[in-house]
Amino acid sequence: MLKRRILSPKLARNLEGMLFIAPWLIGFLVFLAFPLGFSLFMSFHKVKVLPSGMQYDFNGVNYYREILFNSSEFYDKLIPYFQEVVIMVPIIIIFAFLIAISLNQKLRGRFMFRAIFFLPVIFSTGYLLTEFVNQGEGSLGFLERFALGAYLDDFLGDSSWGQPIKTLLNRFVLVLWYSGVQILIFLAGRQTIPISAYESARIDGASPWEIFWKITLPAMSPFILLNLIYTVVDMFTFPFNPVIKLIGTGNYGYSSALSWIYFVIIIVFLLLVLLTFIKVNKTQRLAKS
Amino acid sequence: MRTDIQPVESNHPSKMSKQLIKDKSPKDKYYYTDKARTAKYMILGREVNEGLLFKIFLYVVFIATSYIFLNPIIKMMVNMVMSTSDLMNPTVTWIPTKIYWGQLQTAWEMLNYPRAVMVSLVIALSTSVFHVISCGLAGYALARLQFPFKKLVFGLLLLAFIIPPQVIILPTIIAYTNLGLNNSIVTLIIPSILGFGVKGALFVIIFRQFFATQPKELEEAAKIDGATAFKFYFKVMLPLAKPAILVVFLFSFVWTWNDTYFPQMFLSDSLFLPLASETLQLDKLITSLVETQQISSQDAGAIKMAASFLVILPPLLIFLVFQRHFVEGVERTGLVE
Numbered sequence: 001m002l003k004r005r006i007l008s009p010k011l012a013r014n015l016e017g018m019l020f021i022a023p024w025l026i027g028f029l030v031f032l033a034f035p036l037g038f039s040l041f042m043s044f045h046k047v048k049v050l051p052s053g054m055q056y057d058f059n060g061v062n063y064y065r066e067i068l069f070n071s072s073e074f075y076d077k078l079i080p081y082f083q084e085v086v087i088m089v090p091i092i093i094i095f096a097f098l099i100a101i102s103l104n105q106k107l108r109g110r111f112m113f114r115a116i117f118f119l120p121v122i123f124s125t126g127y128l129l130t131e132f133v134n135q136g137e138g139s140l141g142f143l144e145r146f147a148l149g150a151y152l153d154d155f156l157g158d159s160s161w162g163q164p165i166k167t168l169l170n171r172f173v174l175v176l177w178y179s180g181v182q183i184l185i186f187l188a189g190r191q192t193i194p195i196s197a198y199e200s201a202r203i204d205g206a207s208p209w210e211i212f213w214k215i216t217l218p219a220m221s222p223f224i225l226l227n228l229i230y231t232v233v234d235m236f237t238f239p240f241n242p243v244i245k246l247i248g249t250g251n252y253g254y255s256s257a258l259s260w261i262y263f264v265i266i267i268v269f270l271l272l273v274l275l276t277f278i279k280v281n282k283t284q285r286l287a288k289s
Numbered sequence: 290m291r292t293d294i295q296p297v298e299s300n301h302p303s304k305m306s307k308q309l310i311k312d313k314s315p316k317d318k319y320y321y322t323d324k325a326r327t328a329k330y331m332i333l334g335r336e337v338n339e340g341l342l343f344k345i346f347l348y349v350v351f352i353a354t355s356y357i358f359l360n361p362i363i364k365m366m367v368n369m370v371m372s373t374s375d376l377m378n379p380t381v382t383w384i385p386t387k388i389y390w391g392q393l394q395t396a397w398e399m400l401n402y403p404r405a406v407m408v409s410l411v412i413a414l415s416t417s418v419f420h421v422i423s424c425g426l427a428g429y430a431l432a433r434l435q436f437p438f439k440k441l442v443f444g445l446l447l448l449a450f451i452i453p454p455q456v457i458i459l460p461t462i463i464a465y466t467n468l469g470l471n472n473s474i475v476t477l478i479i480p481s482i483l484g485f486g487v488k489g490a491l492f493v494i495i496f497r498q499f500f501a502t503q504p505k506e507l508e509e510a511a512k513i514d515g516a517t518a519f520k521f522y523f524k525v526m527l528p529l530a531k532p533a534i535l536v537v538f539l540f541s542f543v544w545t546w547n548d549t550y551f552p553q554m555f556l557s558d559s560l561f562l563p564l565a566s567e568t569l570q571l572d573k574l575i576t577s578l579v580e581t582q583q584i585s586s587q588d589a590g591a592i593k594m595a596a597s598f599l600v601i602l603p604p605l606l607i608f609l610v611f612q613r614h615f616v617e618g619v620e621r622t623g624l625v626e
């Protein structure tokens with residue numbers, strides 16, 4: 001009561017809000033902002049672990065230069081991985097979208113299918129996935145049965161895309177397995193489109209094909225963006241992400257520099273996704289009007 | 290979908306009966322054309338997406354994809370109950386000649402299963418409880434309360450969502466080492482107290498979206514009653530937020546349970562490893578056993594499958610219990626609005 005008399009209502013409201021957000025903000029400073037700054041600091045320093053503590057010697061951009069120009073890790077592991085991500089993300093999004101749209105039909109047993117498609121979210125522990133790939137359970141069996149590998153070699157020639165595509169085909173099932181949450185998001189997004197929109201379109205004589213392109217797809221576009229970002233973020237801890245193995249406690253400075261390069265690529269990637277998305281949306285709106 | 294068809298269907302017979310009166314034709318003639326039309330509608334449908342043909346097509350797609358999805362899991366379960374002779378025998382692929390529990394037993398012992406399950410349970414349960422509490426508070430503040438720099442804080446939240454754990458892991462390890470917490474399972478729980486840890490930012494977003502969809506009148510009524518924000522939050526908002534709480538709790542539990550990255554980095558030589566990390570130890574052990582030829586590689590594969598099965602068994606049971614809530618909860622949290 002005392003508090004209320006002294007503080008103006010606006011200030012009191014702000015204080016309440018600050019109290020609610022304070023734990024998270026402290027957490028942000030402790031668990032994110034500080035480590036982020038410190039890893040940036042370490043990436044410019046040679047870090048030595050001495051019995052008396054850590055010693056940091058300024059190293060400039062040497063580690064960055066080393067990674068970008070003198071090491072195999074960046075070009076042999078990081079770049080192919082990003083190529084895989086570039087292929088994987090559209091596959092996951094399109095697959096999840098089609099499955100979600102189909103699951104939205106009133107079908108008997110769709111709850112069972114929903115459960116099946118969601119099941120991998122429970123399963124996707126790194127060990128299990130790597131084990132499946134090692135024992136050859138990850139592929140669809142295409143590659144061997146139709147000698148797809150040879151075709152791919154012919155088709156792609158020596159381009160750097162051949163290998164990433166082949167590794168992906170070898171664990172194609174697991175790529176599909178990574179679409180559980182995306183299917184959920186699309187399913188939930190599909191519920192936000194009012195039935196009346198479909199009814200009026202049908203009365204106007206639109207074919208299902210037109211309805212899909214003119215109603216379902218535009219209304220779903222925010223969820224496509226959401227899923228794009230989610231999928232990219234989800235790939236951070238994809239068990240086949242080589243960065244997980246590359247960043248260790250062996251050489252703090254070098255690893256930090258590598259992680260920052262990785263982070264910058266991710267940000268550029270997300271920005272590209274965002275820009276394309278905005279552009280596509282704009283042209284679509286123009287075409288409509 | 291059903292509702293919009295109703296008027297058409299009810300129209301149908303009445304039109305028919307009018308025609309009947311006009312033409313005075315035998316009843317059964319129209320009876321048959323009517324039948325034929327319904328049959329046509331049944332197969333092709335009034336709309337493409339209502340016909341039997343389309344439904345069959347969907348079922349074929351669903352069953353095929355389900356098969357692709359479930360194939361590795363079924364293979365895993367079959368493999369782990371096969372005896373050595375079955376594993377060696379190439380004619381035995383799907384049905385083992387007899388059920389053999391030896392592989393499961395070996396995996397159970399190698400994983401220190403009871404202890405590892407306890408460790409994992411402690412970590413996953415406490416993490417998910419803390420996530421519900423801390424992310425709920427932050428989500429509510431971002432959705433409903435006023436405070437300075439709110440937009441900036443929301444920006445920070447999105448930033449937190451997209452920062453890869455690989456960037457921040459090394460300083461965190463150094464900090465934990467300096468605090469003497471290294472190799473303690475506490476390291477995996479602490480971040481969740483303040484709303485971080487495995488996908489913490491996502492849970493804040495989920496709560497924020499949920500609270501943003503609740504009616505505004507609730508707070509106005511509470512303000513007139515003179516209730517403080519805390520009282521209102523715990524007495525009114527939290528009970529309303531059951532679907533969001535369930536979703537965050539279940540996802541947090543499952544993802545923390547399955548996470549191998551943080552334990553691998555923080556608990557490099559701890560005795561008490563969570564289950565998912567215990568598998569990595571088992572992997573090393575089995576590889577060395579195969580190299581020294583103490584067990585065959587087929588057996589090794591089967592033991593690994595058995596171990597994987599044991600790891601996913603607890604979350605699987607939870608999933609089977611809460612399966613509906615997982616799916617419907619996400620729809621109801623308004624995560625997508």
